[in-house]
Amino acid sequence: MLSGGAAANLPQEIAALGPWFHNLHLPDGTKTAPDHFLGDFPAFKWRELGPHLPQDLSGWRALDIGCNAGFYTFELARRGAHVTGIDVDPHYLAQARWAARQFGLEDQVEFQRMQVYDLARLEEKFDLILFMGVFYHLRYPMLGLDLVAQRVSRLLVFQTLTMPGDEVYTETYDRSINDREMMREPGWPKMAFLEHHFAGDPTNWWVPNHAGVEAMLRAAGLQITGYPGHEIYLCAPDPDRPSAVSTWNAAELRSATGRPWQPAGDHDL
Ligand SMILES: C[S@@+](CC[C@H](N)C(=O)[O-])C[C@H]1O[C@@H](n2cnc3c(N)ncnc32)[C@H](O)[C@@H]1O
Numbered sequence: 001m002l003s004g005g006a007a008a009n010l011p012q013e014i015a016a017l018g019p020w021f022h023n024l025h026l027p028d029g030t031k032t033a034p035d036h037f038l039g040d041f042p043a044f045k046w047r048e049l050g051p052h053l054p055q056d057l058s059g060w061r062a063l064d065i066g067c068n069a070g071f072y073t074f075e076l077a078r079r080g081a082h083v084t085g086i087d088v089d090p091h092y093l094a095q096a097r098w099a100a101r102q103f104g105l106e107d108q109v110e111f112q113r114m115q116v117y118d119l120a121r122l123e124e125k126f127d128l129i130l131f132m133g134v135f136y137h138l139r140y141p142m143l144g145l146d147l148v149a150q151r152v153s154r155l156l157v158f159q160t161l162t163m164p165g166d167e168v169y170t171e172t173y174d175r176s177i178n179d180r181e182m183m184r185e186p187g188w189p190k191m192a193f194l195e196h197h198f199a200g201d202p203t204n205w206w207v208p209n210h211a212g213v214e215a216m217l218r219a220a221g222l223q224i225t226g227y228p229g230h231e232i233y234l235c236a237p238d239p240d241r242p243s244a245v246s247t248w249n250a251a252e253l254r255s256a257t258g259r260p261w262q263p264a265g266d267h268d269l
Pocket residue numbers: 042065066067068069086087088089092114115116117132133134137138
């Protein structure tokens with residue numbers, strides 16, 4: 001049984017909960033993954049992103065999707081937000097719950113084992129959603145993004161693995177069926193599909209290019225308001241361009257998420 005108390009043997013508890021993907025800096029200075037292959041991850045990402053988010057998040061409800069061991073969950077909680085962290089992997093959730101006790105943040109954070117697709121069954125909206133490092137792990141990425149975008153009321157932070165290059169080809173509006181050559185342009189929105197393992201991980205499925213990320217965020221009803229760092233996009237709901245899934249195409253999203261979609265009385269059509 002892991003105690004989490006003051007007299008706990010931290011190195012032993014950290015080892016028992018490993019392996020770690022988040023290098024958490026515990027209150028006494030102990031680190032959970034000091035030899036991380038990416039360096040001091042994700043602290044170096046937070047140094048880019050943190051200044052772009054409100055310093056005072058008191059009264060904000062935040063959702064950290066794919067929270068892992070909760071690094072970002074805890075940073076938002078320290079700014080006053082009440083944060084729900086969700087992840088599919090119980091191994092990481094155990095780390096996050098343990099770390100919440102180490103930081104004394106249990107009252108401000110909660111962790112739930114959920115798939116991003118389970119957001120289809122939530123009515124709640126969140127002021128701030130972090131959707132970082134998850135998109136490319138999804139077999140159904142646009143479905144995931146649509147569901148996430150429907151649950152955010154103020155700010156979304158989106159981060160994904162991307163293809164190299166930052167070209168954006170803008171002449172994409174309603175082209176003719178004979179205009180397909182231009183789709184080979186580097187800046188045409190696109191995603192590479194990973195049929196086999198990538199970086200040793202079978203859960204890596206899709207890698208979009210920068211133009212593709214921007215196009216999908218817009219198509220999900222979001223406007224891009226900032227670029228805090230490499231592959232990180234700050235977004236807000238775009239009242240002038242809501243997603244098709246909230247207007248003419250709501251039925252497809254409902255159907256894709258196992259919810260009744262036909263208007264009452266249409267069942268025999
Ligand atoms: C690359 S890590 C990113 C962790 C953290 N968000 C970050 O940016 O450092 C991906 C995390 O997403 C979780 N994950 C993968 N697929 C998921 C899904 N369908 N729904 C929720 N979490 C998922 C994994 O278990 C893992 O903790």
